[in-house]
Amino acid sequence: MKLLRFGEPGAEKPGLLDAQGAVRDLSAVLPDLTGDALGPASLRRLAALDPAALPLAPEGARVGSCVARPGKFICIGLNYADHARETGKEPPPEPIVFMKATSAVVGPNDDVEIPRGAAKTDWEVELGVVIGTRAKYVGEADALDHVAGYCVVNDVSERAFQSEHGGQWTKGKSHDTFGPTGPWLVTRDEIPDPQALDLWLEVDGVRRQTGNTRTMIFGVAGLVSYLSRFMTLEPGDIIATGTPPGVGLGLKPPVFLRAGQEMRLGIEGLGEQRQRTVAATRESGR
Template sequence: MKLFRHGDLGHEKPGILAADGSLRDLSGHVADIGGDVLSDAGLAAVAKIDPMTLPLVAAGTRMGACVAGTGKFICIGLNYADHAAESGLAVPPEPVIFMKATSAICGPNDPIIIPRGSEKTDWEVELGVIIGTKCKYVTEADALAHVAGYCVSNDVSERAFQTERAGQWTKGKSCDNFGQIGPYLVTRDEVADPQALAMWLTVNGKEMQNGSTKTMVYGVAHVVAYLSQFMTLHPGDVISTGTPPGVGMGKKPPQYLRAGDVVELSIEGLGAQRQDVIADPA
């Protein structure tokens, strides 16, 4: 299934993509795409509903973040060897973990907002993993059973905030609208192998990233199992698993986003995003 959320920010409703490509409203059956709905039993109940019997979502309706109730937005850094190389850093001996504030989460086509004082706002197409059932100390063999599904994630980053100022990476990763996720939560039964997905990103129509999840250093099952050794993962938690090469920081010379740019990105089978880049109106 391809599940989504639609409507104004803070008032999103659940939806499902029908076989004919139409967007259908699920709010008569479930409250939202989150919580118990993400469990195997919850998803099985949704799967029994015929989407063609559901109301159509009005054309032009905003698409929201594809999951509700995210308590943790966890990111994995330097998880593609070729991206680590373009960053001038060694492949880490264990996954690099950092947190992105949940207030950064927004819809897949919501704008990228360049924060005040930024000169190095960058893009990162990533595979997002959405946890479906609580897990702690899970083994790698059992890890994927706790995944509800997958999504496209843009781990937008401000490189000067991230690497040129004191402290950790979080402040360069957590600005408003630095976490586009969606358009769909694609349930894990529709993703035969999360380590075999093509992914790409363009800026103003020019290809910047073209990679595949097959080149991850640490795959999805390893990452979920690894994280669960340090923290309990809960339904709705999102893990953004790293980016392939081609980020602006790695260009020669570096290239960063400016107001007026347009970013488009996609992962095979998971849908596409499009973002206008704007200056912070605040």
């Protein structure tokens, strides 16, 4: 299944994409796509529905983040060897883990803000893993059983905030709008091998990133198992699994985002995103 959320920021409804590409309204079946809705029993119930019997969503409705109110947004740094090297670092011996504030989460096609004082705002297409069942001390062989599905994530980053202001990376990763997620949560049964997905990103029509998840240093199963040693993973948590080479920081000379540009990105089988960059405002809608 392809699950999504539609409607204005703060008033999204759950939906399902039918075989014809139309969005069907699930709000009579469940209140929202929170962690409670992503467990195996709930997903089986949704899969048994007849999409044709569900009402259509309004044509042209905005698409929101495919997960409502994730408890944690966990990110993995330098998880593609070529990306590590383009940033001047060696591939890590263990996963580099950092957090992105959940207030950064927006819809896949919402505007992305260039923060006040930013100098090096960058793009990162990433495979997102959405947890469906609680995971604590799980083995790698069983790790994927705890995954509800997968989605596209743009791990937007302000490199100056990330690396030039002391402390950890979180401050460069957490500005409002720095976490476009979706358009869909594609359930695990539709993605038999998460290590065989093409991913790409363009800025103003110029291809910047082209990669495949098979070149990850640490695969999805290994990451879920590893993270479950250090924190309990809860339904609805999102793991952004790292980005392939081609980020602005790695170009020679480096190229960074400015207001008025367009990013387009996607992952095989998981859909596409499209964002316009704008100058930061006092308030941001989600």
